[in-house]
Amino acid sequence: MASTTTSTSQHILREVGGAENVANLTYCATRLRFQLRDQSKVDVEKLESDPAVLGVVKQGTTGVQVVMGGGVADFYNDIVKEPGMGDSAADSAPASGKKEYDGVRGKYSYVDFAFEFLSDTFRPILWALLGASLIITLLVLADTFGWQEFRAPMDEQPDTYVFMHAMWRSVFYFLPIMVGATAARKLGANEWVGAAIPAALLTPEFLALGSAGDTVTVFGLPMVLNDYSGQVFPPLIAAIGLFWVEKLLKKIIPSAVQMVFVPFFSLLIMIPATAFLLGPFGIGVGNGIASLLEAVNGFSPFILAIIIPMLYPFLVPLGLHWPLNAIMIQNIATLGYDFIQGPMGAWNFACFGVVTGVMIISIREKNVPMRQVSLGGMLAGLLGGISEPSLYGVLLRFKKTYARLLPGCFIGGVVMGIFDVKAYAFVFTSLLTIPAMDPIPGYALGLAAAFFTSMLLVVFFDYRGKDEKAEALARIEAEQAAASEAEEERIDAASGPAAGPVADTIAISTPLAGRVVPLAEVPDEAFAAGAVGKGIAIDPSGDTVFAPAEGSVMVAFPTGHAIGLKLDSGVQLLVHIGIDTVNMQGEGFELLVAKGDRVTAGQPLVRFDRAAIEAAGYSAITPVVVTNHRKLADVVALTATGDVAIGDQIIDATPKVTEKV
Incomplete structure (x- = not known):
């Protein structure tokens, strides 16, 4: 299986x-x-x-x-x-x-590819970065509890902590090698040659040439040394250079010997080119962008703390946030801290607040698919710092989500700005990594402000437009009715076959008084097409729905806008009071029975306020349909016009003939 x-x-x-x-x-x-x-x-x-x-x-x-x-x-x-x-x-x-x-589509294809290149370079490394960020969190927690200082020199730390530092530094120190491989693969160059180029600049032999900033003579030329550990822009630029070098070499070298000589000449050309030119240029690019953001932060950390979370909801869907992730790593490598990660957390937790609000509504509505989506998004976010399930499962699917998200981003950013939150290690924003930020209380308060602002906005004002909500509730309504019908059929099947031929027509009287309206004229496509069931509609003149015959309540919606009956004759009848009235959330309706109740002919089931329905902008026309019509031989509406009073027959249902057993 x-x-x-x-x-x-x-x-x-x-x-x-x-x-x-x-x-x-x-x-x-x-x-x-x-x-x-x-x-x-x-x-x-x-x-x-x-x-x-x-x-x-x-x-x-x-x-x-x-x-x-x-x-x-x-x-x-x-x-x-x-x-x-x-x-x-x-x-x-x-x-x-x-x-x-x-990814993002622009006017120029090279712009498209530039952002796609950045995104697909970092995505494969994400797992290693996530694992390393949680190891960092463990060490930061040890610092928080006073067991060992996180930023103390390695020669002052116990061997156990030195080893744990090696566990996360392995990812960040050798990050250029990983970036070189993934970037080369994305471009179509050999990924192992792409990895070998930055690896040469991390070897003991290269490091033995001198310290960062020193100038040495190689091949008779001056070479400025740099610390390439943790750098991302040098390997990115080197991979681009490798792509063009490989392309040129494959045109020159015969295919029979390309496997030997293309990598040979690629390494021979690209390692010196990176050490002399591309590497220093890449470090300059990274430092330049970081310096620009640092200048904005220096001018006003408060303003930057608001800008970052307000930008991220638009950058992440397009894959444009990856360059900022590179700058975070660059900041920590050069400044010893980063000023982007803290405010970025406001966006993440506003996002997780939205999906938590969606989960609360989904539980209340018994919306199983959205409950599963929102629960997965919430757990992936709060525990792992991953926003994609929330973003693609909820935020980009419904009209109102960004109106709930952005206030949380703004308020969380304001709090982050007040406390001037900084990160001293690159981590992913989750509940588990809060201790990696400083000050911890200010950061936690900013996350809480973002989370609960967005969550409460969703809970009180929903996350869907009017049409989206009506469609969802109608689907849930249909699923519940189908489930109830299936359960009734299971019970009927368990009770055994009928005792003899049954072919008498079942007359169904109207459950409410009013003017008859043909089902085809109901202002709802599903009812008009007979997709919900066969029957008729009533434009009510009264304010009460009555049971047309003895039976049981199969479905009783808490909003009171619809009720489903299983009559003792076997007919399953749905009375839907008004069109789209589910959106009224029960206002103007009084449900008088509960699911499973036995009812008798003429018993009041629901009271409703027609004036309230019309004031809300909805039609009061009430479909009365047989939902299990496929199990019957025929269902016929007895009249298409005129007024009917309680007790008047409006539908004839003919059962299928069953043989005596």
């Missing part, structure tokens, strides 16, 4: 158009990133019907991102094993032979 992961993976591949439609597949911390030959073949609704899929976002004309959460690697590994995929999925080129980018 296939595992849940395998079944979901097969489902995803099928709904993106199958293996033959996939030109390229990669993944990052939380998302499967497809490049497709024909994006129109993607069925977003079916993709999102799987509970494991947290969200789907189309990007550009060929890209699709499927948000899976922290277990994304398992789904990726299963998908590439499917027939027609293979391990080459991540390396295959699009059918057109052109480079395709699934």
